[in-house]
Amino acid sequence: MSIFSELKTPGPTVIALTSPFWRAAGEGRLLIQRCEDCGEAVFYPRALCPHCWSKRLKWEEASGRGTLRSFSVVHKPGHPGWLPAVPYVVGLVHLDEGPTMTSFILADGEPRVGDPVALEPTDIGGRILPAFRVKPSSRST
């Protein structure tokens, strides 16, 4: 049990297009789409490939590995349900497959841009959601 599982936060808005992503997330898996015509990986979930406009997007499981591209330490959350968890980190993760996703970041201390991160599904408000943990062994200084 962590402080995150006790939060009273709103859940994701699930629509038909995104339901495979959220169903897998609840099972601790990270799904992205891949275009069957141009081969590019795609996130967030879409009906059309943003690279070639193909409709032939298929779900696949991502490696869960990536690099922290940017982050923010949140002291004043946008929803009061997050207040017990402040300060917490939200960041942009550049997935090894190519796309960038915004995610909750788990870090011991303040992370650095460029740090490697790994998927760590986390109970937030009673739902298993994708989060990424900064790998501390990666620190060069």
Ligand SMILES: [Zn+2]
């Ligand atoms: Zn494409």
